[in-house]
Amino acid sequence: MxxxxxxxxxxxxxxxxxxxxxxxxxxxxxxxxxxxxxxxxxxxxxxxxxxxxxxxxxxxxxxxxxxxxxxxxxxxxxxxxxxxxxxxxxxxxxxxxxxxxxxxxxxxxxxxxxEIVAAAHRGNPEIGVACTRKNFPGTKRAAIKAVLSGGASPHRLSLSETLLVFAEHRVFLGNEKPADTVRRLRRQWPERAIVVEVADENEALAWLLADADILQLEKWPVEAVHRIKQHIAPGSRTRLAAAGGINSANAESYARAGADILVTSAPYFxxxxxxxxxxxxx
Structure with a gap:
């Protein structure tokens, strides 16, 4: 089966x-x-x-x-x-x-x-498209099958298997520096990629210096994604995930701007x- x-x-x-x-x-x-x-x-x-x-x-x-x-x-x-x-x-x-x-x-x-995968690949054949866990509750297994059938992958199957640090987590960290947070997470979960959602370019640069694995850029304009890409040195472990509002009409533009991953909920709707x-x- x-x-x-x-x-x-x-x-x-x-x-x-x-x-x-x-x-x-x-x-x-x-x-x-x-x-x-x-x-x-x-x-x-x-x-x-x-x-x-x-x-x-x-x-x-x-x-x-x-x-x-x-x-x-x-x-x-x-x-x-x-x-x-x-x-x-x-x-x-x-x-x-x-x-x-x-x-x-x-x-x-x-x-x-x-359609989103096809558009993204026109901008960068190597880019990945991942669909969020924003499927209708109770339909996850069926929704994941549909996402995979379309050539995308699941962004997060659950809270249990991914490390994604939101601002809503960071409000509880006090004055801990980004590098210390990354170091602590890497020690606690050594096999997991450390993903950090950032709101603006200053936050992105701070977590880039902290050596986060993936910066998730939520609802960023294409031009801002391109600017941050210029700060990532060749060979760096850090990748860029453009998220929020990604669809077949703009996927190619985000791919050309330098995003390594596109994160979308659009297929569920x-x-x-x-x-x-x-x-x-x-």
Missing amino acids: NPYTLTDAELEALLADDTPAGDATTHALGIGQQLGTMLCRARHDMVLCGSEEARRMGELRGLTVFGPVRASGERLAAGETILTLEGEAAALHQVWKTAQTLMEYLSGIATSAG APPRDVAVTLTAA
Whole structure:
């Protein structure tokens, strides 16, 4: 199993949420045992995500996969088939809307992430794009899969595995000097990169002198990113992460200005990419 595919337990919970006491309409019509087919297609160009989950939802309800299933991360043109499921109408109706909606939302995130990555690489083919932990609460595993499918990476999976020093941390440090803070963090967590979010160029220079691994420049104009880049000596460990307001329209400019990493939340707010679903009777 792909490690970024949702588990059966998670998929069962999603299916149960839509049919907590069965499908009233299908039962009332008496059509549940009739055989049929569900065809899912991309309505518009998209980076696909969630097709593995859609397939597995079908299998969990006894449906059969007919033909190939397109993989998450594939770029689809409008009209291309994603997957086809066959089986009883009761199962098709149980799976239909949950599978469709999951693919639509995740493909929206993946497509947006892919657009930002493509724009950034036009400015610097070596730059990395990372997506924040600002996904809707409870959707982290699915959102991470979508981000990865779009060619980006997670910025912070959790508070437990990253060192990112905000001004909100530094208010509790008293008069401790930046170099002392970096030294203490490096001793405490020797395998972690030390990231410091800085508000202006004076703060950036102070933490650059302190040898921080990454300076996170929150909502900085492109010109200011470029000026700070000129202060970083060749071979320095310090990298620049431009964050706040990064999207496909400005990613190339920030990449050209010298940012090593772009940090963005934009994909989580992208519109879903429509998946067209057609049900037919056998």
